[in-house]
Amino acid sequence: MPAAILYCADMLAPRRPDEHYAAEAALAAGFGAPIALIDHDALTRGETARAVARVPSGLGQAWYRGWMATGDQYAGLHRALTARGVHLATAPGQYRAAHELPGWYGAFAALTPASRWMPLEPRQIPDDGVLAALAGELPSGPGMVKDYVKSRKSEPEACFVDDLADTASLHETAATFIERQGADLAGGLVVRAFEDFIGSSGRAAEARVWWVRGEPVVVGPHPDQPGTAVAPDLTGIAAAVAALGCPFITTDLAQRTDGRWRVIEVGDGQVSDFPRGTDPEPLLRALLRAPHPL
Ligand SMILES: Nc1ncnc2c1ncn2[C@@H]1O[C@H](COP(=O)(O)OP(=O)(O)OP(=O)(O)O)[C@@H](O)[C@H]1O
Ligand SMILES: [Mg+2]
Incomplete structure:
Protein backbone atom coordinates (compact mmCIF):
# COMPACT_ATOMS: atom_id res chain seq x y z
CA MET A 1 0.00 0.00 0.00
CA PRO A 2 1.38 3.48 -0.77
CA ALA A 3 2.14 5.71 2.20
CA ALA A 4 -0.79 7.82 3.39
CA ILE A 5 -0.69 11.61 3.43
CA LEU A 6 -2.31 13.51 6.28
CA TYR A 7 -3.43 17.03 5.33
CA CYS A 8 -4.87 19.76 7.54
CA ALA A 9 -8.68 19.87 7.53
CA ASP A 10 -10.69 22.95 6.58
CA MET A 11 -11.73 24.48 9.91
CA LEU A 12 -15.27 25.20 8.69
CA ALA A 13 -15.73 21.96 6.74
CA PRO A 14 -13.69 19.40 8.68
CA ARG A 15 -14.33 16.57 6.21
CA ARG A 16 -12.43 18.50 3.52
CA PRO A 17 -8.75 19.42 3.27
CA ASP A 18 -7.93 23.06 3.96
CA GLU A 19 -8.28 25.04 0.72
CA HIS A 20 -4.52 25.69 0.75
CA TYR A 21 -3.84 21.93 0.37
CA ALA A 22 -6.95 20.88 -1.59
CA ALA A 23 -5.35 20.67 -5.05
CA GLU A 24 -2.33 18.75 -3.77
CA ALA A 25 -4.54 16.37 -1.77
CA ALA A 26 -6.75 15.68 -4.82
CA LEU A 27 -3.68 14.97 -6.94
CA ALA A 28 -2.22 12.63 -4.28
CA ALA A 29 -5.56 10.80 -4.00
CA GLY A 30 -5.56 10.41 -7.80
CA PHE A 31 -2.14 8.72 -7.55
CA GLY A 32 -3.62 6.20 -5.10
CA ALA A 33 -2.54 7.72 -1.77
CA PRO A 34 -4.82 7.15 1.20
CA ILE A 35 -5.64 10.68 2.42
CA ALA A 36 -6.69 11.56 5.96
CA LEU A 37 -7.24 14.83 7.80
CA ILE A 38 -5.70 16.42 10.88
CA ASP A 39 -7.37 19.11 13.01
CA HIS A 40 -4.46 21.56 13.22
CA ASP A 41 -6.32 23.90 15.60
CA ALA A 42 -6.69 21.07 18.09
CA LEU A 43 -3.02 20.19 17.62
CA THR A 44 -1.91 23.73 18.52
CA ARG A 45 -4.14 23.58 21.63
CA GLY A 46 -2.35 20.38 22.68
CA GLU A 47 -5.50 18.28 22.11
CA THR A 48 -3.70 15.58 20.18
CA ALA A 49 -6.41 12.90 20.48
CA ARG A 50 -8.91 15.31 18.95
CA ALA A 51 -6.36 16.36 16.31
CA VAL A 52 -6.12 12.80 14.96
CA ALA A 53 -9.74 11.70 15.60
CA ARG A 54 -10.58 11.59 11.86
CA VAL A 55 -7.50 9.53 10.90
CA PRO A 56 -8.53 5.89 10.25
CA SER A 57 -6.72 3.37 12.47
CA GLY A 58 -4.09 1.12 10.93
CA LEU A 59 -3.19 3.34 7.96
CA GLY A 60 0.45 2.28 8.32
CA GLN A 61 3.25 4.50 7.00
CA ALA A 62 2.29 8.15 6.55
CA TRP A 63 3.54 11.65 5.96
CA TYR A 64 2.06 14.88 7.29
CA ARG A 65 1.60 17.80 4.86
CA GLY A 66 0.23 20.85 6.58
CA TRP A 67 0.72 23.98 8.65
CA MET A 68 3.77 24.28 10.88
CA ALA A 69 3.81 22.67 14.30
CA THR A 70 6.29 23.21 17.10
CA GLY A 71 8.66 20.35 17.91
CA ASP A 72 6.52 19.45 20.95
CA GLN A 73 3.28 19.56 18.95
CA TYR A 74 4.79 17.32 16.29
CA ALA A 75 5.96 14.87 18.96
CA GLY A 76 2.38 14.79 20.31
CA LEU A 77 1.03 14.20 16.81
CA HIS A 78 3.52 11.40 16.20
CA ARG A 79 2.61 9.71 19.49
CA ALA A 80 -1.17 9.98 18.99
CA LEU A 81 -0.88 8.57 15.48
CA THR A 82 1.39 5.70 16.55
CA ALA A 83 -1.29 4.72 19.09
CA ARG A 84 -3.70 4.39 16.12
CA GLY A 85 -1.31 2.30 14.02
CA VAL A 86 -0.32 5.25 11.81
CA HIS A 87 3.44 5.77 11.54
CA LEU A 88 4.82 9.14 10.48
CA ALA A 89 8.06 8.45 8.58
CA THR A 90 9.74 11.49 10.15
CA ALA A 91 10.52 10.87 13.83
CA PRO A 92 10.01 13.76 16.30
CA GLY A 93 13.78 14.29 16.66
CA GLN A 94 14.14 14.43 12.88
CA TYR A 95 11.32 16.96 12.61
CA ARG A 96 12.96 19.24 15.14
CA ALA A 97 16.38 18.84 13.48
CA ALA A 98 15.06 19.98 10.09
CA HIS A 99 12.61 22.60 11.38
CA GLU A 100 14.86 24.53 13.80
CA LEU A 101 18.16 26.15 12.78
CA PRO A 102 20.18 24.77 15.73
CA GLY A 103 19.13 21.27 14.61
CA TRP A 104 20.36 21.53 11.02
CA TYR A 105 23.20 24.04 11.36
CA GLY A 106 25.93 21.52 12.16
CA ALA A 107 25.37 19.46 9.01
CA PHE A 108 25.21 22.61 6.83
CA ALA A 109 27.79 24.85 8.58
CA ALA A 110 30.13 25.06 5.57
CA LEU A 111 27.24 25.86 3.22
CA THR A 112 25.23 28.49 5.12
CA PRO A 113 25.89 31.96 6.61
CA ALA A 114 27.73 31.78 9.96
CA PHE A 194 24.93 38.70 6.21
CA GLU A 195 26.03 37.52 2.76
CA ASP A 196 25.39 39.27 -0.56
CA PHE A 197 23.01 37.26 -2.70
CA ILE A 198 21.75 37.74 -6.23
CA GLY A 199 18.14 38.90 -6.12
CA SER A 200 15.89 41.90 -6.36
CA SER A 201 14.26 44.39 -3.96
CA GLY A 202 16.50 43.23 -1.12
CA ARG A 203 15.31 39.59 -1.36
CA ALA A 204 17.63 36.83 -2.53
CA ALA A 205 16.27 34.86 -5.52
CA GLU A 206 15.82 31.47 -3.84
CA ALA A 207 15.38 27.96 -5.11
CA ARG A 208 13.51 25.50 -2.88
CA VAL A 209 14.80 21.95 -3.32
CA TRP A 210 12.61 19.08 -2.06
CA TRP A 211 14.59 16.06 -0.84
CA VAL A 212 12.95 12.68 -0.22
CA ARG A 213 15.24 10.02 1.25
CA GLY A 214 18.28 12.04 0.17
CA GLU A 215 17.14 12.53 -3.45
CA PRO A 216 16.30 15.99 -4.88
CA VAL A 217 12.85 15.21 -6.33
CA VAL A 218 11.71 18.77 -7.13
CA VAL A 219 13.82 21.89 -7.75
CA GLY A 220 11.54 24.92 -7.90
CA PRO A 221 11.31 28.54 -6.82
CA HIS A 222 10.70 29.72 -3.25
CA PRO A 223 6.90 29.94 -2.73
CA ASP A 224 7.18 33.73 -2.22
CA GLN A 225 8.69 34.04 -5.73
CA PRO A 226 6.63 31.51 -7.75
CA GLY A 227 7.62 32.73 -11.22
CA THR A 228 11.38 32.85 -10.65
CA ALA A 229 13.53 30.59 -12.84
CA VAL A 230 16.15 28.85 -10.71
CA ALA A 231 18.93 26.41 -11.53
CA PRO A 232 20.97 25.82 -8.37
CA ASP A 233 24.19 23.84 -8.29
CA LEU A 234 23.53 21.03 -5.80
CA THR A 235 27.16 19.91 -5.57
CA GLY A 236 27.99 19.40 -1.94
CA ILE A 237 24.41 19.94 -0.77
CA ALA A 238 23.40 16.26 -1.07
CA ALA A 239 26.17 15.22 1.34
CA ALA A 240 24.88 17.67 3.97
CA VAL A 241 21.31 16.44 3.42
CA ALA A 242 22.52 12.86 3.94
CA ALA A 243 24.44 13.91 7.08
CA LEU A 244 21.29 15.43 8.59
CA GLY A 245 19.61 12.07 7.99
CA CYS A 246 15.96 13.19 7.78
CA PRO A 247 13.70 11.44 5.26
CA PHE A 248 11.89 14.53 3.89
CA ILE A 249 13.33 18.07 3.96
CA THR A 250 13.58 21.23 1.90
CA THR A 251 16.63 23.42 1.37
CA ASP A 252 16.30 27.05 0.26
CA LEU A 253 19.30 28.01 -1.86
CA ALA A 254 20.52 31.38 -3.12
CA GLN A 255 23.49 32.31 -5.28
CA ARG A 256 26.03 34.59 -3.67
CA THR A 257 27.36 37.44 -5.78
CA ASP A 258 30.66 35.49 -6.02
CA GLY A 259 28.76 32.68 -7.78
CA ARG A 260 28.62 30.18 -4.87
CA TRP A 261 25.26 28.56 -4.10
CA ARG A 262 24.47 28.83 -0.38
CA VAL A 263 21.80 27.36 1.89
CA ILE A 264 19.62 30.13 3.36
CA GLU A 265 17.64 27.68 5.45
CA VAL A 266 16.52 24.09 5.82
CA GLY A 267 12.95 23.03 6.58
CA ASP A 268 10.98 19.89 7.31
CA GLY A 269 9.29 19.06 3.98
CA GLN A 270 6.03 18.19 5.73
CA VAL A 271 5.48 21.84 6.69
CA SER A 272 7.20 23.58 3.75
CA ASP A 273 4.95 25.55 1.44
CA PHE A 274 4.89 24.29 -2.15
CA PRO A 275 5.19 27.03 -4.83
CA ARG A 276 2.16 27.72 -7.02
CA GLY A 277 2.82 26.95 -10.69
CA THR A 278 5.29 24.09 -10.01
CA ASP A 279 4.16 20.50 -10.63
CA PRO A 280 4.06 18.54 -7.34
CA GLU A 281 3.72 15.16 -9.08
CA PRO A 282 7.37 14.06 -8.66
CA LEU A 283 7.23 14.98 -4.98
CA LEU A 284 3.97 13.11 -4.38
CA ARG A 285 5.18 10.05 -6.30
CA ALA A 286 8.37 9.96 -4.20
CA LEU A 287 6.37 10.29 -0.96
CA LEU A 288 3.94 7.53 -1.95
CA ARG A 289 6.65 4.93 -2.36
CA ALA A 290 6.51 3.35 1.09
CA PRO A 291 8.99 5.23 3.27
CA HIS A 292 12.04 3.35 4.47
CA PRO A 293 15.08 4.53 6.42
CA LEU A 294 17.81 6.41 4.52
N1 LIG B 1 22.52 35.56 6.21
C1 LIG B 1 21.82 36.22 5.30
N2 LIG B 1 22.42 37.09 4.46
C2 LIG B 1 21.69 37.79 3.55
N3 LIG B 1 20.35 37.69 3.41
C3 LIG B 1 19.71 36.83 4.20
C4 LIG B 1 20.39 36.05 5.19
N4 LIG B 1 19.50 35.28 5.83
C5 LIG B 1 18.30 35.57 5.29
N5 LIG B 1 18.42 36.50 4.31
C6 LIG B 1 17.33 37.08 3.52
O1 LIG B 1 16.19 37.19 4.37
C7 LIG B 1 15.13 36.37 3.89
C8 LIG B 1 14.42 35.67 5.04
O2 LIG B 1 15.33 34.78 5.69
P1 LIG B 1 14.89 33.32 6.11
O3 LIG B 1 14.55 32.55 4.91
O4 LIG B 1 15.94 32.78 6.99
O5 LIG B 1 13.60 33.65 6.96
P2 LIG B 1 12.15 33.00 7.00
O6 LIG B 1 11.30 33.97 7.68
O7 LIG B 1 12.31 31.67 7.59
O8 LIG B 1 11.65 32.82 5.52
P3 LIG B 1 10.68 31.75 4.82
O9 LIG B 1 9.53 32.54 4.35
O10 LIG B 1 11.52 31.25 3.71
O11 LIG B 1 10.32 30.67 5.77
C9 LIG B 1 15.77 35.40 2.91
O12 LIG B 1 14.81 35.06 1.92
C10 LIG B 1 16.93 36.22 2.34
O13 LIG B 1 16.49 37.06 1.28
MG1 LIG C 1 13.25 31.49 4.19
Whole structure:
Protein backbone atom coordinates (compact mmCIF):
# COMPACT_ATOMS: atom_id res chain seq x y z
CA MET A 1 0.00 0.00 0.00
CA PRO A 2 1.38 3.48 -0.77
CA ALA A 3 2.14 5.71 2.20
CA ALA A 4 -0.79 7.82 3.39
CA ILE A 5 -0.69 11.61 3.43
CA LEU A 6 -2.31 13.51 6.28
CA TYR A 7 -3.43 17.03 5.33
CA CYS A 8 -4.87 19.76 7.54
CA ALA A 9 -8.68 19.87 7.53
CA ASP A 10 -10.69 22.95 6.58
CA MET A 11 -11.73 24.48 9.91
CA LEU A 12 -15.27 25.20 8.69
CA ALA A 13 -15.73 21.96 6.74
CA PRO A 14 -13.69 19.40 8.68
CA ARG A 15 -14.33 16.57 6.21
CA ARG A 16 -12.43 18.50 3.52
CA PRO A 17 -8.75 19.42 3.27
CA ASP A 18 -7.93 23.06 3.96
CA GLU A 19 -8.28 25.04 0.72
CA HIS A 20 -4.52 25.69 0.75
CA TYR A 21 -3.84 21.93 0.37
CA ALA A 22 -6.95 20.88 -1.59
CA ALA A 23 -5.35 20.67 -5.05
CA GLU A 24 -2.33 18.75 -3.77
CA ALA A 25 -4.54 16.37 -1.77
CA ALA A 26 -6.75 15.68 -4.82
CA LEU A 27 -3.68 14.97 -6.94
CA ALA A 28 -2.22 12.63 -4.28
CA ALA A 29 -5.56 10.80 -4.00
CA GLY A 30 -5.56 10.41 -7.80
CA PHE A 31 -2.14 8.72 -7.55
CA GLY A 32 -3.62 6.20 -5.10
CA ALA A 33 -2.54 7.72 -1.77
CA PRO A 34 -4.82 7.15 1.20
CA ILE A 35 -5.64 10.68 2.42
CA ALA A 36 -6.69 11.56 5.96
CA LEU A 37 -7.24 14.83 7.80
CA ILE A 38 -5.70 16.42 10.88
CA ASP A 39 -7.37 19.11 13.01
CA HIS A 40 -4.46 21.56 13.22
CA ASP A 41 -6.32 23.90 15.60
CA ALA A 42 -6.69 21.07 18.09
CA LEU A 43 -3.02 20.19 17.62
CA THR A 44 -1.91 23.73 18.52
CA ARG A 45 -4.14 23.58 21.63
CA GLY A 46 -2.35 20.38 22.68
CA GLU A 47 -5.50 18.28 22.11
CA THR A 48 -3.70 15.58 20.18
CA ALA A 49 -6.41 12.90 20.48
CA ARG A 50 -8.91 15.31 18.95
CA ALA A 51 -6.36 16.36 16.31
CA VAL A 52 -6.12 12.80 14.96
CA ALA A 53 -9.74 11.70 15.60
CA ARG A 54 -10.58 11.59 11.86
CA VAL A 55 -7.50 9.53 10.90
CA PRO A 56 -8.53 5.89 10.25
CA SER A 57 -6.72 3.37 12.47
CA GLY A 58 -4.09 1.12 10.93
CA LEU A 59 -3.19 3.34 7.96
CA GLY A 60 0.45 2.28 8.32
CA GLN A 61 3.25 4.50 7.00
CA ALA A 62 2.29 8.15 6.55
CA TRP A 63 3.54 11.65 5.96
CA TYR A 64 2.06 14.88 7.29
CA ARG A 65 1.60 17.80 4.86
CA GLY A 66 0.23 20.85 6.58
CA TRP A 67 0.72 23.98 8.65
CA MET A 68 3.77 24.28 10.88
CA ALA A 69 3.81 22.67 14.30
CA THR A 70 6.29 23.21 17.10
CA GLY A 71 8.66 20.35 17.91
CA ASP A 72 6.52 19.45 20.95
CA GLN A 73 3.28 19.56 18.95
CA TYR A 74 4.79 17.32 16.29
CA ALA A 75 5.96 14.87 18.96
CA GLY A 76 2.38 14.79 20.31
CA LEU A 77 1.03 14.20 16.81
CA HIS A 78 3.52 11.40 16.20
CA ARG A 79 2.61 9.71 19.49
CA ALA A 80 -1.17 9.98 18.99
CA LEU A 81 -0.88 8.57 15.48
CA THR A 82 1.39 5.70 16.55
CA ALA A 83 -1.29 4.72 19.09
CA ARG A 84 -3.70 4.39 16.12
CA GLY A 85 -1.31 2.30 14.02
CA VAL A 86 -0.32 5.25 11.81
CA HIS A 87 3.44 5.77 11.54
CA LEU A 88 4.82 9.14 10.48
CA ALA A 89 8.06 8.45 8.58
CA THR A 90 9.74 11.49 10.15
CA ALA A 91 10.52 10.87 13.83
CA PRO A 92 10.01 13.76 16.30
CA GLY A 93 13.78 14.29 16.66
CA GLN A 94 14.14 14.43 12.88
CA TYR A 95 11.32 16.96 12.61
CA ARG A 96 12.96 19.24 15.14
CA ALA A 97 16.38 18.84 13.48
CA ALA A 98 15.06 19.98 10.09
CA HIS A 99 12.61 22.60 11.38
CA GLU A 100 14.86 24.53 13.80
CA LEU A 101 18.16 26.15 12.78
CA PRO A 102 20.18 24.77 15.73
CA GLY A 103 19.13 21.27 14.61
CA TRP A 104 20.36 21.53 11.02
CA TYR A 105 23.20 24.04 11.36
CA GLY A 106 25.93 21.52 12.16
CA ALA A 107 25.37 19.46 9.01
CA PHE A 108 25.21 22.61 6.83
CA ALA A 109 27.79 24.85 8.58
CA ALA A 110 30.13 25.06 5.57
CA LEU A 111 27.24 25.86 3.22
CA THR A 112 25.23 28.49 5.12
CA PRO A 113 25.89 31.96 6.61
CA ALA A 114 27.73 31.78 9.96
CA SER A 115 25.18 31.73 12.78
CA ARG A 116 24.95 31.69 16.58
CA TRP A 117 21.89 31.29 18.80
CA MET A 118 20.60 31.36 22.37
CA PRO A 119 17.44 29.83 23.83
CA LEU A 120 14.92 32.41 25.09
CA GLU A 121 11.44 32.42 26.54
CA PRO A 122 8.88 34.45 24.55
CA ARG A 123 9.31 38.19 25.23
CA GLN A 124 12.65 37.64 27.03
CA ILE A 125 15.11 40.30 25.81
CA PRO A 126 18.78 39.34 26.27
CA ASP A 127 21.02 42.00 27.79
CA ASP A 128 23.83 43.75 25.92
CA GLY A 129 26.61 41.62 27.40
CA VAL A 130 24.99 38.38 26.25
CA LEU A 131 24.26 39.79 22.78
CA ALA A 132 27.80 41.15 22.39
CA ALA A 133 29.27 37.76 23.35
CA LEU A 134 27.04 35.99 20.82
CA ALA A 135 27.77 38.44 17.99
CA GLY A 136 31.46 38.44 18.95
CA GLU A 137 31.69 34.88 17.61
CA LEU A 138 30.63 36.15 14.16
CA PRO A 139 32.50 38.47 11.80
CA SER A 140 31.72 42.17 12.27
CA GLY A 141 29.67 43.82 9.53
CA PRO A 142 26.06 43.31 8.47
CA GLY A 143 23.86 40.61 9.97
CA MET A 144 20.29 39.54 10.51
CA VAL A 145 18.21 38.08 13.35
CA LYS A 146 15.46 35.48 13.40
CA ASP A 147 14.15 32.83 15.79
CA TYR A 148 14.87 29.12 15.42
CA VAL A 149 12.27 28.92 12.59
CA LYS A 150 11.19 32.30 11.20
CA SER A 151 12.36 35.85 10.51
CA ARG A 152 10.41 39.07 10.10
CA LYS A 153 12.05 39.63 6.72
CA SER A 154 9.49 42.20 5.52
CA GLU A 155 10.15 44.41 8.59
CA PRO A 156 13.79 45.51 8.18
CA GLU A 157 13.91 47.17 11.61
CA ALA A 158 13.13 43.73 13.16
CA CYS A 159 15.48 41.77 10.93
CA PHE A 160 18.61 43.43 9.56
CA VAL A 161 21.59 44.93 11.43
CA ASP A 162 24.21 47.16 9.72
CA ASP A 163 27.07 46.07 11.94
CA LEU A 164 27.01 43.14 14.37
CA ALA A 165 29.82 44.82 16.36
CA ASP A 166 27.43 47.71 17.14
CA THR A 167 25.78 46.15 20.21
CA ALA A 168 23.28 49.00 20.70
CA SER A 169 21.88 48.56 17.20
CA LEU A 170 21.87 44.74 17.48
CA HIS A 171 19.97 45.10 20.77
CA GLU A 172 17.44 47.44 19.14
CA THR A 173 16.78 45.08 16.22
CA ALA A 174 16.71 41.93 18.38
CA ALA A 175 14.38 43.53 20.95
CA THR A 176 12.01 44.73 18.20
CA PHE A 177 12.02 41.24 16.67
CA ILE A 178 11.39 39.48 20.01
CA GLU A 179 8.60 41.87 20.99
CA ARG A 180 6.84 41.44 17.65
CA GLN A 181 7.14 37.64 17.73
CA GLY A 182 5.35 37.75 21.08
CA ALA A 183 4.16 34.33 22.26
CA ASP A 184 5.11 32.83 18.87
CA LEU A 185 8.88 33.17 19.38
CA ALA A 186 10.23 29.75 18.34
CA GLY A 187 13.02 28.46 20.57
CA GLY A 188 15.17 31.54 20.90
CA LEU A 189 17.23 34.10 19.01
CA VAL A 190 19.50 33.37 16.04
CA VAL A 191 22.06 35.93 14.86
CA ARG A 192 23.51 35.39 11.36
CA ALA A 193 26.27 37.03 9.36
CA PHE A 194 24.93 38.70 6.21
CA GLU A 195 26.03 37.52 2.76
CA ASP A 196 25.39 39.27 -0.56
CA PHE A 197 23.01 37.26 -2.70
CA ILE A 198 21.75 37.74 -6.23
CA GLY A 199 18.14 38.90 -6.12
CA SER A 200 15.89 41.90 -6.36
CA SER A 201 14.26 44.39 -3.96
CA GLY A 202 16.50 43.23 -1.12
CA ARG A 203 15.31 39.59 -1.36
CA ALA A 204 17.63 36.83 -2.53
CA ALA A 205 16.27 34.86 -5.52
CA GLU A 206 15.82 31.47 -3.84
CA ALA A 207 15.38 27.96 -5.11
CA ARG A 208 13.51 25.50 -2.88
CA VAL A 209 14.80 21.95 -3.32
CA TRP A 210 12.61 19.08 -2.06
CA TRP A 211 14.59 16.06 -0.84
CA VAL A 212 12.95 12.68 -0.22
CA ARG A 213 15.24 10.02 1.25
CA GLY A 214 18.28 12.04 0.17
CA GLU A 215 17.14 12.53 -3.45
CA PRO A 216 16.30 15.99 -4.88
CA VAL A 217 12.85 15.21 -6.33
CA VAL A 218 11.71 18.77 -7.13
CA VAL A 219 13.82 21.89 -7.75
CA GLY A 220 11.54 24.92 -7.90
CA PRO A 221 11.31 28.54 -6.82
CA HIS A 222 10.70 29.72 -3.25
CA PRO A 223 6.90 29.94 -2.73
CA ASP A 224 7.18 33.73 -2.22
CA GLN A 225 8.69 34.04 -5.73
CA PRO A 226 6.63 31.51 -7.75
CA GLY A 227 7.62 32.73 -11.22
CA THR A 228 11.38 32.85 -10.65
CA ALA A 229 13.53 30.59 -12.84
CA VAL A 230 16.15 28.85 -10.71
CA ALA A 231 18.93 26.41 -11.53
CA PRO A 232 20.97 25.82 -8.37
CA ASP A 233 24.19 23.84 -8.29
CA LEU A 234 23.53 21.03 -5.80
CA THR A 235 27.16 19.91 -5.57
CA GLY A 236 27.99 19.40 -1.94
CA ILE A 237 24.41 19.94 -0.77
CA ALA A 238 23.40 16.26 -1.07
CA ALA A 239 26.17 15.22 1.34
CA ALA A 240 24.88 17.67 3.97
CA VAL A 241 21.31 16.44 3.42
CA ALA A 242 22.52 12.86 3.94
CA ALA A 243 24.44 13.91 7.08
CA LEU A 244 21.29 15.43 8.59
CA GLY A 245 19.61 12.07 7.99
CA CYS A 246 15.96 13.19 7.78
CA PRO A 247 13.70 11.44 5.26
CA PHE A 248 11.89 14.53 3.89
CA ILE A 249 13.33 18.07 3.96
CA THR A 250 13.58 21.23 1.90
CA THR A 251 16.63 23.42 1.37
CA ASP A 252 16.30 27.05 0.26
CA LEU A 253 19.30 28.01 -1.86
CA ALA A 254 20.52 31.38 -3.12
CA GLN A 255 23.49 32.31 -5.28
CA ARG A 256 26.03 34.59 -3.67
CA THR A 257 27.36 37.44 -5.78
CA ASP A 258 30.66 35.49 -6.02
CA GLY A 259 28.76 32.68 -7.78
CA ARG A 260 28.62 30.18 -4.87
CA TRP A 261 25.26 28.56 -4.10
CA ARG A 262 24.47 28.83 -0.38
CA VAL A 263 21.80 27.36 1.89
CA ILE A 264 19.62 30.13 3.36
CA GLU A 265 17.64 27.68 5.45
CA VAL A 266 16.52 24.09 5.82
CA GLY A 267 12.95 23.03 6.58
CA ASP A 268 10.98 19.89 7.31
CA GLY A 269 9.29 19.06 3.98
CA GLN A 270 6.03 18.19 5.73
CA VAL A 271 5.48 21.84 6.69
CA SER A 272 7.20 23.58 3.75
CA ASP A 273 4.95 25.55 1.44
CA PHE A 274 4.89 24.29 -2.15
CA PRO A 275 5.19 27.03 -4.83
CA ARG A 276 2.16 27.72 -7.02
CA GLY A 277 2.82 26.95 -10.69
CA THR A 278 5.29 24.09 -10.01
CA ASP A 279 4.16 20.50 -10.63
CA PRO A 280 4.06 18.54 -7.34
CA GLU A 281 3.72 15.16 -9.08
CA PRO A 282 7.37 14.06 -8.66
CA LEU A 283 7.23 14.98 -4.98
CA LEU A 284 3.97 13.11 -4.38
CA ARG A 285 5.18 10.05 -6.30
CA ALA A 286 8.37 9.96 -4.20
CA LEU A 287 6.37 10.29 -0.96
CA LEU A 288 3.94 7.53 -1.95
CA ARG A 289 6.65 4.93 -2.36
CA ALA A 290 6.51 3.35 1.09
CA PRO A 291 8.99 5.23 3.27
CA HIS A 292 12.04 3.35 4.47
CA PRO A 293 15.08 4.53 6.42
CA LEU A 294 17.81 6.41 4.52
N1 LIG B 1 22.52 35.56 6.21
C1 LIG B 1 21.82 36.22 5.30
N2 LIG B 1 22.42 37.09 4.46
C2 LIG B 1 21.69 37.79 3.55
N3 LIG B 1 20.35 37.69 3.41
C3 LIG B 1 19.71 36.83 4.20
C4 LIG B 1 20.39 36.05 5.19
N4 LIG B 1 19.50 35.28 5.83
C5 LIG B 1 18.30 35.57 5.29
N5 LIG B 1 18.42 36.50 4.31
C6 LIG B 1 17.33 37.08 3.52
O1 LIG B 1 16.19 37.19 4.37
C7 LIG B 1 15.13 36.37 3.89
C8 LIG B 1 14.42 35.67 5.04
O2 LIG B 1 15.33 34.78 5.69
P1 LIG B 1 14.89 33.32 6.11
O3 LIG B 1 14.55 32.55 4.91
O4 LIG B 1 15.94 32.78 6.99
O5 LIG B 1 13.60 33.65 6.96
P2 LIG B 1 12.15 33.00 7.00
O6 LIG B 1 11.30 33.97 7.68
O7 LIG B 1 12.31 31.67 7.59
O8 LIG B 1 11.65 32.82 5.52
P3 LIG B 1 10.68 31.75 4.82
O9 LIG B 1 9.53 32.54 4.35
O10 LIG B 1 11.52 31.25 3.71
O11 LIG B 1 10.32 30.67 5.77
C9 LIG B 1 15.77 35.40 2.91
O12 LIG B 1 14.81 35.06 1.92
C10 LIG B 1 16.93 36.22 2.34
O13 LIG B 1 16.49 37.06 1.28
MG1 LIG C 1 13.25 31.49 4.19
